[in-house]
Amino acid sequence: MKQLLILAFCPLLMGLAQTGDDELVNIKELIPDIVLDIKYNTEDNFVTVFSGSGQKLYTTDECLVAMSTAKRLIIIQDSLREMGLGLKMFDGYRPRAVQYLMWETLPPEYQSFVANPATGSRHNRGAAVDVTLVDLATREELDMGTPFDFFGPEAHIDYTGFPQNILDNRSLLRSMMEQVGGLEIYVVEWWHYEYPPARTYPLLDFQLK
Numbered sequence: 001m002k003q004l005l006i007l008a009f010c011p012l013l014m015g016l017a018q019t020g021d022d023e024l025v026n027i028k029e030l031i032p033d034i035v036l037d038i039k040y041n042t043e044d045n046f047v048t049v050f051s052g053s054g055q056k057l058y059t060t061d062e063c064l065v066a067m068s069t070a071k072r073l074i075i076i077q078d079s080l081r082e083m084g085l086g087l088k089m090f091d092g093y094r095p096r097a098v099q100y101l102m103w104e105t106l107p108p109e110y111q112s113f114v115a116n117p118a119t120g121s122r123h124n125r126g127a128a129v130d131v132t133l134v135d136l137a138t139r140e141e142l143d144m145g146t147p148f149d150f151f152g153p154e155a156h157i158d159y160t161g162f163p164q165n166i167l168d169n170r171s172l173l174r175s176m177m178e179q180v181g182g183l184e185i186y187v188v189e190w191w192h193y194e195y196p197p198a199r200t201y202p203l204l205d206f207q208l209k
């Protein structure tokens with residue numbers, strides 16, 4: 001009974017219980033020690049590279065994800081923390097207008113790396129995340145062999161041409177995301193994981209302020 005009362009008066013848990021699975025939540029509010037590095041809110045991104053001019057696609061460093069996906073990230077971060085590790089997020093919810101811009105900028109030979117905006121990305125539903133692992137104390141990234149948004153065969157999760165420590169880092173991230181969190185990798189991008197049932201979530205198109 002005492003436990004029930006504590007649960008009932010915990011605002012975070014009350015909020016979690018009341019928020020629908022497809023509603024967007026601010027991940028930093030739910031996981032304060034998650035590291036954010038929102039690349040599309042800088043000019044350091046692939047649209048800048050392919051368009052030849054500095055392109056900042058977002059207007060904020062805040063990161064939203066669907067509640068269903070946030071609940072999984074909470075579990076993953078809890079497990080990682082016990083190892084002195086944590087998640088760093090490069091992207092979560094992405095407005096559909098940005099998806100169109102990416103699609104139009106990307107040369108055709110690279111289009112397996114960006115979802116067609118006509119059908120939409122799981123990012124446009126708040127249910128895909130681009131992540132890596134960091135040492136929680138130093139916030140240093142673990143070596144995954146390529147940077148985020150590296151468009152080449154080395155980004156494929158099955159690429160084996162790296163030293164064992166890099167392959168181990170990729171395996172650790174994958175097992176945490178899939179086996180602990182129940183998310184699913186997009187195999188051509190070691191950093192991209194999504195929540196499969198979210199394919200029915202609405203496509204969203206609002207820019208964060």
Ligand SMILES: [Zn+2]
Pocket residue numbers: 091123128129130191192193
């Ligand atoms: Zn992604």
